[in-house]
Every structure is written in structure tokens, then in C-alpha cells.
Amino acid sequence: MCFTVLFHICPRFVEGVLSYYYKSDDLVVKDSELQDWIREIFEHGFLSQEQTGIPQKFSTVAELIKFVTMVIFTCSCQHSAVNSGQYDYGAWMPNTPISLQHPPPTTKGTKDHIMMQTLPDISTTVKGMSTMWLLSKESSDFVRLGQYPEQYFTEDFPRKQIKGFQQELHLLSVAIKTRNDKLRLPYTYLDPANFENSIAHRSRGSAPAPLTRSETQDQSSFT
Numbered sequence: 001m002c003f004t005v006l007f008h009i010c011p012r013f014v015e016g017v018l019s020y021y022y023k024s025d026d027l028v029v030k031d032s033e034l035q036d037w038i039r040e041i042f043e044h045g046f047l048s049q050e051q052t053g054i055p056q057k058f059s060t061v062a063e064l065i066k067f068v069t070m071v072i073f074t075c076s077c078q079h080s081a082v083n084s085g086q087y088d089y090g091a092w093m094p095n096t097p098i099s100l101q102h103p104p105p106t107t108k109g110t111k112d113h114i115m116m117q118t119l120p121d122i123s124t125t126v127k128g129m130s131t132m133w134l135l136s137k138e139s140s141d142f143v144r145l146g147q148y149p150e151q152y153f154t155e156d157f158p159r160k161q162i163k164g165f166q167q168e169l170h171l172l173s174v175a176i177k178t179r180n181d182k183l184r185l186p187y188t189y190l191d192p193a194n195f196e197n198s199i200a201h202r203s204r205g206s207a208p209a210p211l212t213r214s215e216t217q218d219q220s221s222f223t
Helices: 002-021 025-029 032-045 061-083 086-090 112-118 122-136 156-180 213-220
Strands: none
Touching (some): 002 061, 002 156, 025 061, 086 122
């Protein structure tokens, strides 16, 4: 539900704003800065690889709306969905081992002790957990999707579009929280209140404390 609703909220907002500034396809074609922007993305960001699907130019308002929507959605909603749960899932190392000390088993019936010897050691596991913890934490300059600390627009229409966008995101957040209240394991990664308008990874707070000697000895029985 969350993913689908967000995928409809974002293009409505993008279309509302861009259609205000670009009344015709001709205005898009003649906007040299806009065309330079997409050409630079295609040539330098994607090395002119046509198979990536990235356009080399914008010919219509619809093409522009589609691309901008894709960028916003990918860097906010989709990024939150695939990034925010890394520590929740990967803190139990066997779920996502970051390395193997032996080649993976190729036959059925492999003994448990062989599997344990294959998994990474404690030091490697702790490094992997710390990395996932940092990637999953809220950034120190967190700005949620739809919030713009810098006032980019002065016209009434785009500012109304922004307020409408914020309201739709708020209503979705309320609906998600209401649903989560009834779940044993709530799903929070696509709650608009919890994800950013970018892919920032500057973590707030301190990293997990390193394992003590006793904790290391306790965990050694599992490796």
C-alpha cells in the first residue's frame, strides 16, 4: 500500500509544479539550462550508456515530469525502503554475512560446524554491523520529504502545491501509524515522517559501543 500511494503522490506534486512553469513542450525544448542538466547526467553520470534508459534530452513536458518524479521517488521513498532496514535485518549476521572464510557449500547435508567456520569471524562481523548501523541511522541534518528549509518559490501557486504535497504525505503517515498500531511488527520504512528528501548518510549520535572482553568470549562459542 505505502509504495503504491507514494508513487501516486509524488508525480501529482511534480506535475503540478512543472506544469506551472512549462506551459508547452516548446518551452522545455528551448530551456538551455534544463537541456544541459539532463545531458550532463546522461554523459557524465551514466557514461552515455543508452541502455540505462536515461534520456539525453527532454522533448516534452511529460518526459520532464517523468524524469523528475523518478529522481525524487528513488532518492527518498525507494532509498528508505531498501536502506533503512539494513541494521534491523543484518544485525543478525547469518542473515547477511558480509564475507565468507571458506567457499560456500556446494552439496546438501553440510554440517553445522562447517557452516559456522564459513561465516565471518567476530571482528569482521562487528565491522559489518557498525557499517549497517551507520547506514540505517537518521542523518544529523535530517529533512523529511516535502520539507524545504530554503524558500525556493515566491509565487503562490507552487507554494500551494508544496502545502498540498505535505498534507498528502501527512495523511499517509497517519494512515500508516494507525495500521502499525495493530501489527505485532510495524513496518515504518515507508512512513513519510521517517524518510528524507535525499540519500544523506551523516549519522546522528554515536556508533554502537565495541564488544567487551566478556561479550567477545560469550560470542566466540558461536564461531
